Amino acid sequence: MVFVAPKLTADQGTEILCQVWAAARGRRKRFLANMSTLIANHCFRLLDHEPRINFSNSFNLALHDSTARVRYNFTIAQLHRVSIQLQLPQDNLRTPEGDVVSSVEALAMVCRRLTDPSKLFTVADGFGRSTTAYNRKLKTTIAIMYANHATLLYFARATVLKPQDDYSAAVARKGSPLRACWAFIDGTKQYIARPSARANPESSFENLQRSVYSGHPRRHCLNWQAVTAPDGLIISVYGPVEGRRHDTTMLIMSGLLEYMHKEGWFEGNVIYGDPAYEKHLIM
Known part of the structure; x- marks a missing residue:
């Protein structure tokens, strides 16, 4: 049976590293040797490298209708009309973090996410965006749509x-x-x-x-x-x-x-x- 190290908070990880450094008495080589031993015995887990996004990919406004229907369930012309009906900003959509994207592309991101059951990385890579940037634009677009049409969701x-x-x-x-x-x-x-469990539960019975x-x-x-x-x-x-x-x-x-x-x-x-x-x- 292989021991797998549990997830630690930033404070817990810092405390353990300080203890390992103190055990090494400030010697760099001994500290690295101790860390190598701990990693080899699965006491620490190294994070995997993040997958690389192909930033040369981008949203194609000239995409053929048949391809657009497969990706977004709409043609590009239909995405334009739907963005108007959904009352999305007609110029650009801006996230609270400062990301800027056109309303048509933002709507295409939502449609692609709902259409394709792939991982977030796969969908974000198709737009040449990082997963975090894609997620920010996705959530902002959905928040605007919900604010404008929440009553229709409850009962149309x-x-x-x-x-x-x-x-x-x-x-x-x-x-x-x-x-x-x-x-x-x-x-x-x-x-x-x-x-x-939450760090600050509302009650002891939660x-x-x-x-x-x-x-x-x-x-x-x-x-x-x-x-x-x-x-x-x-x-x-x-x-x-x-x-x-x-x-x-x-x-x-x-x-x-x-x-x-x-x-x-x-x-x-x-x-x-x-x-x-x-x-x-x-x-």
């Missing part, structure tokens, strides 16, 4: 206002006994790594691992709730919440049923959920 009312009857008819044509069902609700789990652990898949995860129309459009998204929460609890936390109950045009229509949800006048 205008999307279902007119085609609601068409949705119900489409479900009925598939043989459903429910003639007024127009959408479907379900929860999904996003698996995450096991969280470590246990992050227990909070996000779900006994059904036996994994640490975050829960999301979504309402989907028959044509595949996502009408509502809520989350994330702790993985230990049940779907019914998440529905109560979201306040979705109360919102739909206040909207008079939902009366007489229902959404369908699996047996984990309780029955309701509109579900």
Whole structure:
């Protein structure tokens, strides 16, 4: 069995190095020999070299439509139009750290990240950006989009206002006994790594691992709730919440049923959920 050194904080690492230096009595060769012995016995782990980014790569505004659709799900012309509809800055987008990028390229970065399941390095390398710079631009763009359209994520009312009857008819044509069902609700789990304890917990009873652990898949995860129309459009998204929460609890936390109950045009229509949800006048 090979011993693997645990991760240390900067203060812990500095303290150990000072102790090794003191044991070497200030002699450089002895200090290096002691460090070599500790590394050989896996008491220290050296960081791997960061992968090299090909900075000659860049975003190509003249990219062929077929290639752009594969990379971003949109053509370059469509990215221009979508950036306007999303109310992104029309000249350049600036991050809090001072990075500057065009709105079209920033939107392309978001689309590429959502389209390609590759590692962050692979996606960032395609734009000729470091992973940290790419991540800063990505988060800033998403923050702007969320600030402008957060209400649509909770419930896209205008999307279902007119085609609601068409949705119900489409479900009925598939043989459903429910003639007024127009959408479907379900929860999904996003698996995450096991969280470590925070340095400054809010209380002595805080246990992050227990909070996000779900006994059904036996994994640490975050829960999301979504309402989907028959044509595949996502009408509502809520989350994330702790993985230990049940779907019914998440529905109560979201306040979705109360919102739909206040909207008079939902009366007489229902959404369908699996047996984990309780029955309701509109579900």
